[in-house]
Amino acid sequence: MTDITRAGAFQLSDRSVNRMGYGAMQLAGPGVFGPPKDHAGALAVLREAVARGVNHIDTSDYYGPHVTNQLIREALHPYRDGLTIVTKLGARRGDDASWIPAHSPAELTQGVHDNLRNLGLEALDVANLRIGDIQGPAEGTLEPQFATLAELQRQGLIRHLGLSNVTSAQVKEARAIAPVVCVQNHYNLAHRGDDALIDELAGLCIAYAPFFPLGGFFPLQSSALSEVAADLGATPMQVALAWLLRRAPNILLIPGTSSLDHLSENLAAAELALPDAALARLNAIGALAAS
Ligand SMILES: NC(=O)c1ccc[n+]([C@@H]2O[C@H](COP(=O)([O-])OP(=O)(O)OC[C@H]3O[C@@H](n4cnc5c(N)ncnc54)[C@H](OP(=O)(O)O)[C@@H]3O)[C@@H](O)[C@H]2O)c1
Known part of the structure; x- marks a missing residue:
């Protein structure tokens, strides 16, 4: 069985999390709205992830809305020591799923x-x-919103603060208000607009958790990715995750799935070593996408 700790761990302030984590968004119904098609299956995926060593789960109350958080609670509460649940604030859902x-x-x-x-x-x-x-990020100040969360942190309702869908300037603005432990933006092998931000955050010991690490609603497809995967006896999704692990030490993985088979496949990427030649071929995919 895969040892997911082979991917290493990262310190989110006082909490150590394994770099191989899990993103829970895909557990809600179609369009991240309403209940899951398979309630028991969703609970099984969450329980299996934690049983396999995942101690970092990404969620939000606007997934469903409320559905994903309620599934996490039903599957995992009382939570085992060391489990870190990262949530997001700043959106709500309309009756039409907007x-x-x-x-x-x-x-x-x-x-x-x-x-x-x-x-x-x-x-x-x-x-x-x-x-x-x-x-993508929206330009502008985040001072009023982040100050509100910093106040709720002072009241003891939040342990640590992070940011999502933000620019480098907004990270700087937030850090002047309160410590930032992680940033979550769109990034993967073919979508590399945050290269500079990732390196900047690595220098500050701030985690970067890319959302859509597998391409999101449109899983990554590339002949080079498939060829590298075939050469390594791995799947394209495993290679995409292994590439992210190699990309920077502050990258935390939160791949999403509603399938036990895909969960197992994704976790196994923690043990996939990428030879330098494979890395060079994969880096060229990003360069192609950016050109
Ligand atoms: N901050 C934000 O704005 C934001 C936005 C989007 C997402 N997120 C967070 O980021 C997490 C990850 O994003 P995501 O789940 O949307 O995208 P993702 O991890 O890039 O991809 C998930 C999709 O890939 C499929 N998949 C997963 N493993 C697979 C495998 N081994 N082989 C083939 N297909 C596979 C899943 O379908 P199956 O269910 O069939 O496996 C699902 O459709 C989310 O759970 C959420 O917590 C944050």
Whole structure:
């Protein structure tokens, strides 16, 4: 069985998390809205992930909404020591499944309480403030929103703060208000706009958790990726994850899946070593995508 600790661990302030984690978004219904098609299957994926050593789960109360957090609570509460659940604030869902920014102090405070209730926690381990959306970061100040979360942190409702869908300038602005332990933006083998930000955060010992590490709703496809995978006796998704692990020491993986088979496949990437020649071929995919 895979030893996921082979991928190493990272220190999120006072919490050590394995670099191979799990993203829970795909457990909600189609379009990340409503209940899962297979409730028992969703619980099984969460329990298996933790049984296999995953101690970092990414979620949000706006997945479903509420569905993903309630599944995590049903599957895993009372939580084992050392499990770190990272959630996000800054959006809500419309009745039509739309994603609506929710950045007022009242909405952020309500979001923290919704997360606490649905996860069954007295304090959130890590709360990321989501500024932009899956299209990318939105320019502008985050001072009022981040100050609101910093105040909730002072009240003891949040242990650590992070950011999502942000620019380098916004990270700097946030750090002047309160410590930032992680950043979550869109990044993968074929979507490498954050290369400079990742390196900057590595220098600051801030984690970077790429969302859509496998390409998200459109899993990565490339002939070079498939060829490298075939050469290594691995799958393209495993190679995509192993490449991220090699990319920088502060990268934390949160691949999402609703399938036990895919979970097992993804976790096995923790043990996949990429020879330098394979790495060079994979780096060329990013260069091609950027050109
Ligand atoms: N901050 C943000 O704005 C933001 C946005 C999006 C996501 N996120 C977070 O990032 C996490 C990861 O993103 P994601 O789950 O959307 O994208 P992802 O991890 O890139 O890809 C998930 C998709 O790939 C499929 N998949 C997973 N493993 C596979 C495998 N081994 N072979 C083939 N297909 C596979 C999944 O389908 P199956 O279920 O069939 O396996 C699912 O459709 C989410 O869970 C969420 O927590 C954050």
